[in-house]
Amino acid sequence: MPRGRTPRQPARTGRQDRVARAPLSTKPAPQKSRGSKDTRITKDARVGTGAPARPRGEAPAAAPNSRKASTTSAYNPLAPERISEILKRLDQLYPEVTCALTHASAWELLVATILSAQSTDVNVNRVTPELFRKYPTVQAFAALTPEQLQPDVRSTGFFRNKSKSVVGAAKKIVADFGGQVPDDMDRLLTLPGVARKTANVVLGTWFKKPEGVVVDTHVHRISRRLELTTNDDPQKIEQDLMRIIPRDKWILFSHQIIWHGRKLCIARKPKCVDCPLENLCHAADKTWSTVDMHENAKA
Ligand code: SF4
Numbered sequence: 001m002p003r004g005r006t007p008r009q010p011a012r013t014g015r016q017d018r019v020a021r022a023p024l025s026t027k028p029a030p031q032k033s034r035g036s037k038d039t040r041i042t043k044d045a046r047v048g049t050g051a052p053a054r055p056r057g058e059a060p061a062a063a064p065n066s067r068k069a070s071t072t073s074a075y076n077p078l079a080p081e082r083i084s085e086i087l088k089r090l091d092q093l094y095p096e097v098t099c100a101l102t103h104a105s106a107w108e109l110l111v112a113t114i115l116s117a118q119s120t121d122v123n124v125n126r127v128t129p130e131l132f133r134k135y136p137t138v139q140a141f142a143a144l145t146p147e148q149l150q151p152d153v154r155s156t157g158f159f160r161n162k163s164k165s166v167v168g169a170a171k172k173i174v175a176d177f178g179g180q181v182p183d184d185m186d187r188l189l190t191l192p193g194v195a196r197k198t199a200n201v202v203l204g205t206w207f208k209k210p211e212g213v214v215v216d217t218h219v220h221r222i223s224r225r226l227e228l229t230t231n232d233d234p235q236k237i238e239q240d241l242m243r244i245i246p247r248d249k250w251i252l253f254s255h256q257i258i259w260h261g262r263k264l265c266i267a268r269k270p271k272c273v274d275c276p277l278e279n280l281c282h283a284a285d286k287t288w289s290t291v292d293m294h295e296n297a298k299a
Contacts, residue, residue, distance in 0.1 A: 077227035082280060083244050086226065089276045090256040097255045099205040102128055106181035106206045107138045107173070110191075113198045114165050119156045127156055138179055141170035165193020183207045196238065204251035213241040214254035218261025225265065225283035 076082070100121040103109035108128065115124045131152050135141050141149070146163040153159045153166070169191040173181060181202065182188050188199040197216055203209040213219065215234040219241075223229045229240035245253050264271045272278050272288040279290055 077282075078244055083228075086277060086280060087245070087249060087253065089280075090253065090260070093276055094256040094259050097252075097259045099201060099255065100258075101125065101201075103206075104132075106183075106202060107170075108132055109206050110169065110181055110194070110198065110202050111141070111166050113201045114169070114193050115153055115156045115162055117162070118158055124156055127153060138170050138173050138181075141167060142174040144170075162193070168192030169194060181206075183209065185211045196235065200238075200254070204254060208251070210247050210250040213238050213245065213250050214258070215241070216258060217267075218258045218265075219254060221267060222257050222261055222265050225270075225285070226277070226281055 099109070101109060101112040101116060102125045103112050111131070112124050112128050115127065134152065135144070144167050146160070146167045149163040149167055150159050153162055156162060172191055173179060176190075177187065182191075183203065185196075185199055185203065188194055188202060189196070196212055197214055200212045200214045203211045204214065215223075215238045220232075220234060220237060223237055223241060224232075228244060229237045231237050231240060241253075242250070260277075261267075264275045269287055270283075270285070272281070272286045275281070278286075278288070282291060
């Protein structure tokens with residue numbers, strides 16, 4: 001079978017991270033594995049390298065000075081053209097996605113987001129309709145003790161802390177903010193149980209204010225896989241993303257990456273064979289690869 005026609009497994013060791021960054025291949029993409037859905041976007045694989053695209057099948061021009069050529073086309077994961085290509089493909093894949101937490105007000109979204117920590121949106125959506133029927137206003141939550149709320153949110157996990165946060169936030173909103181969820185970062189961060197992730201969800205999804213990028217577990221994982229950051233701390237990751245993603249994309253980008261994390265770029269065994277970002281991605285734990293630099297990986 002001709003080389004390049006068979007899906008390959010990249011090294012599990014992640015050694016490809018240490019392979020010298022050569023310009024990516026423009027070879028025709030290999031055939032997909034049997035039964036996989038064709039969602040691939042055919043695109044020159046050298047996006048982000050600074051090298052111009054060339055027609056498929058055309059031989060690359062010989063570099064007169066290979067040393068100089070490799071210097072000028074060194075791979076840069078943060079190259080503006082690579083970032084804009086990632087954003088373009090996310091727009092094609094997830095054009096109108098938004099927050100999956102069921103809510104009808106800023107308060108309900110705040111509660112649902114607090115409950116979603118270490119849980120799934122599906123799990124939270126099972127709990128909140130009855131919760132908001134039982135306690136329809138922020139004042140009703142403010143009148144509770146955390147212990148009274150615990151049975152209602154028990155199934156979302158960490159229910160003692162979450163009850164404390166929700167009741168504490170309700171009391172502060174009633175006492176200090178006239179019963180209205182604040183619409184700015186500084187005041188949101190004064191609420192018990194609210195850090196930047198929760199504040200960004202509420203500001204972006206309800207108030208449509210791009211104050212930052214939501215960094216949840218999906219954004220954390222995928223930003224690192226796509227080399228948009230090398231940091232591990234959510235606040236530093238957010239700062240990195242805010243530097244490279246245009247502000248008017250912050251809200252949608254957060255939702256797109258979260259959906260990508262649910263659908264394809266899952267934590268264990270990501271579905272790289274179906275991922276339209278595949279030829280832009282050099283993650284060490286890819287499960288399928290068309291990118292030449294992975295061929296050089298030594299186990
Ligand atoms: S190629 Fe794989 S690891 Fe990379 S973004 Fe797509 S699903 Fe995630």
